[in-house]
Amino acid sequence: MKTIEAPTAQALEGNRWPMLEETPTGPVARGAAAAAATLFGAATRRLGISVSEDGSPADIVLHRPEEFYARLGRHGLIGFGEAYLTGAWDAPALGETLTVLCRDVTGLLPGWAQRASAVYERRRGAKDLNTPENAREHIGHHYDLSNDFFALFLDPTMSYSSALFSSLPSTEDLATAQHRKIDRILDEAGVGEGTRVLEIGTGWGELALRAAARGAQVTSVTLSVEQAALARQRIAAAGLGDRVDVELRDYRAVVGTYDAVVSVEMIEAVGERFWPAYFAKIDEVLAPGGTAVIQAITMPHDRMLATRNTETWITKYIFPGGLLPSTEAITEVTEAHTGLRVRSRLSFGPHYAETLRRWDQALGDRADEVRELGFDETFLRMWHFYLEYSRAGFAAGYIDVQQLTFTRDEAPTGGGTGQGPGFVGH
Structure with a gap:
């Protein structure tokens, strides 16, 4: 940069x-x-x-x-x-x-x-909780900065989560690696012609677009006004508006029944108190025999316990109300509050380090355009630190990113693509 x-x-x-x-x-x-x-x-x-x-x-x-x-x-x-x-x-x-x-x-x-x-x-207080009232403000703080800003450093798919490269190190096009990540999620969830899909966390719509292109009927919910507006534009431009509904809606207010539920790096914005509600909602709307796939940034369980009630630089400046779960916490919550069980898990933290490196390089290369959007030097330094601090966490193995596939106890086991272990929001 x-x-x-x-x-x-x-x-x-x-x-x-x-x-x-x-x-x-x-x-x-x-x-x-x-x-x-x-x-x-x-x-x-x-x-x-x-x-x-x-x-x-x-x-x-x-x-x-x-x-x-x-x-x-x-x-x-x-x-x-x-x-x-x-x-x-x-x-x-x-x-x-x-x-x-x-x-x-x-x-x-x-x-x-x-x-x-x-x-x-500083201990976290009531304003840090992702209640329905606070959650929209917390999401807006980050994701409603400016669609034009995010477009300066994201690839053409506008994917703001970890790519999945064919191998590392890689010179592979970032958009190709992002599609590989999305397609693996859709494959794991069994998304195809006629599948009823719920997406929790729309991003800028790329996953919904690819699901709809497979013939699925997609309902995607988000709290970001800016993301919803651009996602709808992209979906309409692709001629898929009849297959995708993008709703400004809290996940807790979702109704209906779906064959597949997918959620990419949204659980980090839920907060520990509401993890049971998040997974209970997925369990509630998932049809019998359905599959849920969650992509989540995770941290070691002992560090999660040590930091869950304190403010960090990331929660103060980047993601207010955020908290990374541990895989242990996810297992404990789903087993205690739902019938969902983890059937497969793919870990690919080093791929997030490479994704973040590319985002940071792109943002630095276009710093003058960031300034033209009205952002100052402090903002630029904040984002450089945020992206490199995050990259360091993945490169050091301190944090990880995983795709977790869930089915219910009564559903047949052994689903998914059969891909072995390998490998950050929306």
Whole structure:
């Protein structure tokens, strides 16, 4: 990605970035900054990450060390990301450096420092819950930014989830790899002529288009106004409007009976409290003998339990109300609240790392066009950090993406395509 200049002080003033607090000051802040500098130095030395404070080349270049350590000391990993937004530090190979950190994320701090982090960690509150009232606002925060913005870095299919490449490393066209991902979901769900399909989370409509092209009748629900508008346009342009209904509707309000239910990277926006309702709705509307296929970004169960009630940089700036499930949590919820059982699972985290790398490169190449849409340097740095931070998580194996196929206990086992193990929203 091309270098994104640090935002000016004027750009950070006022209410343009109200979540980005001023640099902490005062005796307590100085003490926390000193402790953060000691811990950061120890961690980077142990991991072999070079750090520069004088402008010389290094893995991490601190332009304003005092601000960096003050933010790190006050807000931990959130402060680390915020210091990048303000330009207090840079990394010539941001994704690679973050990957090294992600590989050791549970060991970055000694035990006493992890316990002390409770001082600055913000607990999630009522506004973070994805109630029907909050969910539309949370979805709009991210997905209603601008269809034109997303079109700058996504491939022509407008797929905002992990592609599935034939192999890695790959020079394969991204659109081809996205279609492979979608087609595998449709194959697993048994979608064909006359299949009644429910899609939870429309995205920009590519899965619905491919299902309809197979002869299926598709109902697709979303809370994103922008996505729904463009999805409907694309479906009409393809001449498939009689086979696809795109509804602005919460998944909890869905009615009907469907032979297949599919949902691509939507569960991350559901929230732990509502996972039972999400899977219970799928169970409720799935016809006897039907199949559900969920593509989900997952994280280790112990880390999910440790972070589920605290704010993170991602939930503060990118996906409010979001939480990645673990495969254990999905199994526990479905077994306790539904008749759904996992029949097959495909893991392909490294493919998401490659997908994100391509998105970040494309966004950097078209940074001037992002600015023309009215977005500023802080926004560009935020998205660069978000995409590379996410890529690092998949590259390090800290997070994964999976396609999970569900049938009910009474349904015959052994369905699906028979593809073996291999391999991020909509």
